[in-house]
Amino acid sequence: MPEKKFVYLPEAVDCGENPPPERPHPSVRPAAPQERLPEVDMSVTLAGMTMKNPVCVASGTYGFGREYGQFYDLSEIGGICAKGLTLHRREGNPAPRIAETPMGILNSVGLQNPGVDAFIAQELPFLRQYDVKVIANISGNTPEEYGIMCEKLSAAGVDMIEVNISCPNVKAGGLAYGTRPELAAEVTQVAKAHAGKVPVMVKLSPNVTDITEIARAVEEAGADALSLINTIRGMRIDVNTRRPVLKMNTGGLSGPAVLPVAVRMVWEVAQCVKVPILGMGGVAKGEDAAQLMLAGASAVAVGTAMFADPFAPLTVRDGLRDIAARQGLSAVRELTGGVRPW
Numbered sequence: 377m378p379e380k381k382f383v384y385l386p387e388a389v390d391c392g393e394n395p396p397p398e399r400p401h402p403s404v405r406p407a408a409p410q411e412r413l414p415e416v417d418m419s420v421t422l423a424g425m426t427m428k429n430p431v432c433v434a435s436g437t438y439g440f441g442r443e444y445g446q447f448y449d450l451s452e453i454g455g456i457c458a459k460g461l462t463l464h465r466r467e468g469n470p471a472p473r474i475a476e477t478p479m480g481i482l483n484s485v486g487l488q489n490p491g492v493d494a495f496i497a498q499e500l501p502f503l504r505q506y507d508v509k510v511i512a513n514i515s516g517n518t519p520e521e522y523g524i525m526c527e528k529l530s531a532a533g534v535d536m537i538e539v540n541i542s543c544p545n546v547k548a549g550g551l552a553y554g555t556r557p558e559l560a561a562e563v564t565q566v567a568k569a570h571a572g573k574v575p576v577m578v579k580l581s582p583n584v585t586d587i588t589e590i591a592r593a594v595e596e597a598g599a600d601a602l603s604l605i606n607t608i609r610g611m612r613i614d615v616n617t618r619r620p621v622l623k624m625n626t627g628g629l630s631g632p633a634v635l636p637v638a639v640r641m642v643w644e645v646a647q648c649v650k651v652p653i654l655g656m657g658g659v660a661k662g663e664d665a666a667q668l669m670l671a672g673a674s675a676v677a678v679g680t681a682m683f684a685d686p687f688a689p690l691t692v693r694d695g696l697r698d699i700a701a702r703q704g705l706s707a708v709r710e711l712t713g714g715v716r717p718w
């Protein structure tokens with residue numbers, strides 16, 4: 377019998393003949409180089425909610441934390457923006473609904489989720505085992521749906537509600553709330569009226585001509601904080617089949633490609649509102665997060681980067697701390713708004 381040759385095959389096509397490829401156990405995080413830097417106070421406060429560090433995870437990229445919780449203690453994260461919730465459970469859009477691009481991904485997942493009641497019953501108790509702020513992200517077909525969800529989530533005791541306004545308003549002919557100041561303001565008012573003492577953060581869409589117009593409208597309507605940016609609409613076409621790669625034809629772009637857009641938008645918004653900002657879009661390392669904070673964000677969220685590296689939020693947190701330490705800051709919050717424009 378010929379000697380058996382072991383050829384590495386990716387797990388997906390491994391027919392059981394090959395030994396498992398050698399790799400570190402997922403719970404083992406690669407050791408960071410040891411260097412003693414001065415201590416930095418990493419805590420930040422976002423609309424009255426204090427987090428032990430400014431690094432959150434972005435909605436829709438972390439589920440409800442169960443899978444990532446197998447890699448590290450969720451208490452290491454500042455805040456978890458949970459997967460987008462709707463009033464009733466949703467199956468999401470047909471596949472393919474994720475497509476790679478040179479500098480990020482396109483997605484058209486379509487808010488697949490178990491519904492707000494299932495979140496409160498099953499996922500919130502799981503997240504509450506950890507010392508991490510829980511930010512519930514909601515999407516509604518109508519302002520009334522946002523109101524009902526806010527009431528339920530406020531009674532359930534989440535730390536913050538993030539209102540996703542990048543979804544279509546059924547009553548306004550499918551126009552996304554986030555593209556019209558008056559629609560965005562209406563949703564914000566309804567959310568605030570039903571959220572009780574829980575702070576409301578409104579998540580802005582970048583798919584607009586002037587994001588500051590929406591930011592101002594939402595602040596005036598009572599938002600306690602703003603988060604930005606959501607994904608940027610994009611499209612990819614298979615030139616051989618001439619079919620769009622995503623079944624929904626278009627999708628939202630996220631990942632490294634969107635970071636400069638996010639930095640620009642956070643900077644523009646920070647100059648025209650007083651409420652704090654949670655910045656996101658393409659953050660993968662400390663320097664990316666520091667850019668968003670210098671542009672005006674009080675905290676940041678990591679999203680797509682975690683698909684390649686589940687430890688990305690910890691890498692971002694440590695990188696941010698090192699940047700602050702090297703710059704002689706005693707607290708990371710001193711970075712916020714510190715950009716020196718020409």
Ligand SMILES: Cc1cc2nc3c(=O)[nH]c(=O)nc-3n(C[C@H](O)[C@H](O)[C@H](O)COP(=O)(O)O)c2cc1C
Nearest residue numbers: 434435436460483540605606630631657658679680
């Ligand atoms: C697969 C996927 C699902 C997402 N789902 C939601 C969602 O349910 N609600 C929401 O407000 N944003 C959602 N987003 C947007 C992210 O929270 C984030 O704003 C965006 O991806 C930019 O950050 P990133 O480049 O770090 O991923 C989703 C993004 C991705 C990639």
